[in-house]
Structures are given as structure tokens and as C-alpha cells.
Amino acid sequence: MATFFLVIIYLAFISLGLPDSLLGAAWPVMQPDLGAPLETAGLLFMTIAGGTIISSLASRAILTRFGTGNVTFVSVLxxxxxxxxFYFAPSLVWLFICAIPLGLGAGSVDAGLNNYVALHYKAHHMSWLHCFWGVGATLGPIIMAYFMSGQGSWRNGYFTIASIQFALAIILFFTLPLWKKTESKGNAAATEEQEAQEYASHDADSKKVKSIQITGVKLALASFLFYCSAExxxxxxxxxxxVNVKELSAEVSAQVISLFYAGITIGRFISGFITLKVSNKTVIRIGQLIALAGMVLLLLPLQSSTAFVSFTIIxxxxxxxxxxxxxxxxxxxxKEHSQAIIGYQMAFASAGTTFMPPVFGFLASYLTIGIFPFFIVAIVAAMILVSEKLNRFLMKKDNFLQTNNPISTEN
Known part of the structure; x- marks a missing residue:
């Protein structure tokens, strides 16, 4: 039963990933079709992410009131x-209107499912969960590229993805009794008691303050902001x-972006096994360095074909x-504050998604889109700096707790 329930959660994350990569893949064709300025894609992206921020901040109250299953079903719908x-939109204004519920549908379910897996499953399940988000994000550009190359129609790409989403919503609807049964029991993992002991010192240290006021939380929030800004x-x-700098066609460029998301998907599948032996902190560091190497490769004046390699490495x-x-x-x-903090992290992740792409769009429209790799390198470097500062702080905090709360050996 627990395995089947985890499969349902994985399917929900496919639905979260499917829309995320569509706009960027389709925009080179959408822009001339709609007669929109280049930076409009950033504004649409901002509208979508703004809805995600609102629903993420409200996630704790929404999930408590309606339950994760109901929220997941309604969000996918x-x-x-x-x-x-998007398929039927007669003008750019309607795209902005449709972008609002698209963003609202993502925030609460994202926070709820992430917190559930963080509390009740091991690290490899979290990696595989987001691997399935990558499956959705990879399929999006592939489907869009197929319709743009065969029919030159971005609208049919959106219609196809919408149909897949409706199918996933139907599956979630018929599994609602399973969600309710699982939530009523708490579906605690077999290792919950061990994890409770592991978190006990942190809970005792933090339960008397508001989640956002816990020392180190703001650094964690900044890490999520920078990561999602880059992605x-x-x-x-x-x-x-x-298209504009490497002179690839819109169809080929969409395929390259699908390789970026395929890299995320494959990488998360592999890292799920790596986390069985390696700590999350080490895995994060390795990932940051590999991503930075891929971005440096993109900076070099090499042939356009190297874009396939660099985006995959990133x-x-x-x-x-x-x-x-x-x-x-x-x-x-x-554990006491994890749901609220994950909600904040989702909100800051969405803030990065909201503001950085439009900022780049405006810079590119006034300068040149050739600044793209430099812009990404700067964001990733900032993420690494903040992440390492948080690691140093947590190490000092753990040493302090061990010094002042030694394990008793008298009994």
C-alpha cells in the first residue's frame, strides 16, 4: 500500500513538471505569432510564479483544512x-488571465508533497520524487517541439499537455479514498521513531519561536531563491x-532545452542511489560544481553543437x-516547523522564478541576449556562497548543541 501511494505521489509530480518548461520552449514561436515583445515571456512567467508564491505561503493552512489528497487533485485540475x-487564448491578455490559476495550482501541492516525503521517506525517495518532476519537465519541450516542427503550432502542444493533465486529475480523483485513509493514519514511515530522536534537539531548540525566526532559515530561503532563479x-x-546567439532553429533549441530537463531527471534518478551512501550536504556541493562546469563550457566560443553537451551537464x-x-x-x-519552513522555501523558490527571468528579459532587450551564460554563472555563484555560509553556521550550531547537551552515560 505504501509503495502504491508513493507511485501516486510520483504521478502528481509529473503533473507539476509538465507545464514548467512549456513557455520557454514555445516562446520563440509564440512571440511572433502573438506580436509580443521579447520580455513578455518574463512577465507571463512572473504571473505564473506569483500565483505559486501566494499558494505556497498559504499552504500550511490549506493543507490542514482540506488535506493533501484533495489539494493535489484540485491543483492538477x-x-x-x-x-x-492557453490553447484557446485569442490574445495575450487571455494568456495572462490563464497564467494566474496555473501558478496557484502548483504552490500548495508542491509544499505539501515535499514535506510529506521529507518527514516519512529517506533521501533517495526525495531525489526520485523530483526525478518524476523532471520527467514531466522533459516531456513538455519534447511534445512542444514535435508540434512546432510538424505543424508549426504551439497551441496544439498546449492542448496535448492539458489533455495529459486532465488524465492525471482523473487518476487522482479515483485515488482520493487512499489519500484520506493514509492521512488519517499519518502513514508514518518505519523509521519515524529514529528520525524523531534525530530531530529532537532541533525541535527543542526551535519550537518556542516562529518558523521564520529560527536562525539559519533565511540563508536556506536564499539558497532556494538562487537555485530556482537559475533553473x-x-x-x-x-x-x-x-536561436539568437547560437543560430539554432526553434525546434532544435527546444530539443536542447529538453536535454537540460533530461539531465535533471537522469541526475535525480542517479543521485537517489548516491544518497544511500553520501550525505545530502556533499551531494549538494558536487551538484553545484558540476552545474558551474557546464555553464563555463557554455561561455567558451565553441561550436553550436556543444550546447547539447553543456545544457545536459548543467x-x-x-x-x-x-x-x-x-x-x-x-x-x-x-520536524515541528518543517511544513511551515518548506512552505516558505517554496515561496522563495517561486520568488526566484518570478523575478529573475523577467529581470534577465529586460536586460537582454536593452543589452543583448548574449549575456545569458554570464547571468546564470553569477546566480549559481551566489547560491554556492550562501549554501556554504549556511553549512558553516549549522556546523557551529551542532557543535554547540553537542557541547552543551552531552549524551548521558551514567545509566
Whole structure:
């Protein structure tokens, strides 16, 4: 039963990933079709992410009131309807209207499912969970590229993804009794007692303060902001960079971006096994360095074909960072506050998604889209600096707790 329930959660994450990469892959064709300025894609992305921020911040109250199963079902249904709205949209204004529920549908379910897995499953399950998000994010550009190359129609790409979302919503609807049964029992993992002991010192240290006030939380939030800033900017503007600077066709560029998401997907599948032997902190560091190497490769004046390699390497490097940071949340700040903090992390992740791609869009429209790799390198460097500062702080905090709360050996 627990395995089947985990499969349902994985399917829900496929639905979360499917819409995330569509806009960037389709924009080189959508822009002239709609007669929109280049930076409009950033504004649409901002609208979507703004809805995600709102629902993420409200996630704790929403999930407590309605339950994770109901929220997941309604959220997938909202995203399906929004994508169908993109297909029918007669003008740019309607795209902005449909972007609102598309964003709202993602926030609460993202926070709820991430917290559930962080509390009740091991680190490899978190990596595999986000691997399935990558499956959805990889399929999106592939499907869009198929319709743009065969029919030149981005609308049919959105219609196809909407249909898949509706199918997933139907599956979730018929599994609602399973969600309710599992939630009523708490579906605690077999290792819950061991994890409770591991988190006890953190809970005792943090339960008397508000979640946002716990020392170190703000650094963690900044890490999520920078990570998602990089991922979203690559997803939205990578295709336009390849078309305008590397002189690849829109169809080929969409395929390259799908390799970026394929790298994330494959990397998360592999990192799930690595986390069985290696700590989350080490996996995060390795991923950051690999991603940075891929970005440096993109900076070099090499043939356009190297874009296939560099975007794949970047995806592989970024793969374990997000799920590993999420899984560390209860251990870093206590199980007592994990749901609220993960909600904040989702909100800051969405803030990075909201603001950085539009910022790049405006810079590119006034300068040149050729600044794309430099912009991404700067964001990733900032993420590494903040992440290492948080690691140093947590190490000092753990040493302090061990010094002042030694394990008694008298009994």
C-alpha cells in the first residue's frame, strides 16, 4: 500500500513538471505569432510564479483544512484548465488571465508533497520524487517541439499537455479514498521513531519561536531563491539564447532545452542511489560544481553543437540540489516547523522564478541576449556562497548543541 501511494505521489509530480518548461520552449514561436515583445515571456512567467508564491505561503493552512489528497487533485485540475486556456487564448491578455490559476495550482501541492516525503521517506525517495518532476519537465519541450516542427503550432502542444493533465486529475480523483485513509493514519514511515530522536534537539531548540525566526532559515530561503532563479532563467530563456546567439532553429533549441530537463531527471534518478551512501550536504556541493562546469563550457566560443553537451551537464549538476536541500529541512530546523519552513522555501523558490527571468528579459532587450551564460554563472555563484555560509553556521550550531547537551552515560 505504501509503495502504491508513493507511485501516486510520483504521478502528481509529473503533473507539476509538465507545464514548467512549456513557455520557454514555445516562446520563440509564440512571440511572433502573438506580436509580443521579447520580455513578455518574463512577465507571463512572473504571473505564473506569483500565483505559486501566494499558494505556497498559504499552504500550511490549506493543507490542514482540506488535506493533501484533495489539494493535489484540485491543483492538477486547475493546471489542466489553465493549459487548455492557453490553447484557446485569442490574445495575450487571455494568456495572462490563464497564467494566474496555473501558478496557484502548483504552490500548495508542491509544499505539501515535499514535506510529506521529507518527514516519512529517506533521501533517495526525495531525489526520485523530483526525478518524476523532471520527467514531466522533459516531456513538455519534447511534445512542444514535435508540434512546432510538424505543424508549426504551439497551441496544439498546449492542448496535448492539458489533455495529459486532465488524465492525471482523473487518476487522482479515483485515488482520493487512499489519500484520506493514509492521512488519517499519518502513514508514518518505519523509521519515524529514529528520525524523531534525530530531530529532537532541533525541535527543542526551535519550537518556542516562529518558523521564520529560527536562525539559519533565511540563508536556506536564499539558497532556494538562487537555485530556482537559475533553473527558471535557463528554462525560459535558454531556447531564445540558442536561436539568437547560437543560430539554432526553434525546434532544435527546444530539443536542447529538453536535454537540460533530461539531465535533471537522469541526475535525480542517479543521485537517489548516491544518497544511500553520501550525505545530502556533499551531494549538494558536487551538484553545484558540476552545474558551474557546464555553464563555463557554455561561455567558451565553441561550436553550436556543444550546447547539447553543456545544457545536459548543467541539468545533471542541478539535479540533486533542490531535492537534497528540501530533505535536509527537518534535520536542519526541526520536524515541528518543517511544513511551515518548506512552505516558505517554496515561496522563495517561486520568488526566484518570478523575478529573475523577467529581470534577465529586460536586460537582454536593452543589452543583448548574449549575456545569458554570464547571468546564470553569477546566480549559481551566489547560491554556492550562501549554501556554504549556511553549512558553516549549522556546523557551529551542532557543535554547540553537542557541547552543551552531552549524551548521558551514567545509566
Amino acid at each position: 486547475m493546471t489542466a484548465g489553465s493549459l487548455l486556456g 527558471a532563467t535557463i528554462g525560459l530563456w535558454g531556447s531564445s539564447f540558442l 541539468g545533471l549538476g542541478m539535479a540533486p540540489i533542490f531535492p537534497s536541500m528540501l530533505h535536509e529541512t527537518p534535520a536542519r530546523f526541526g
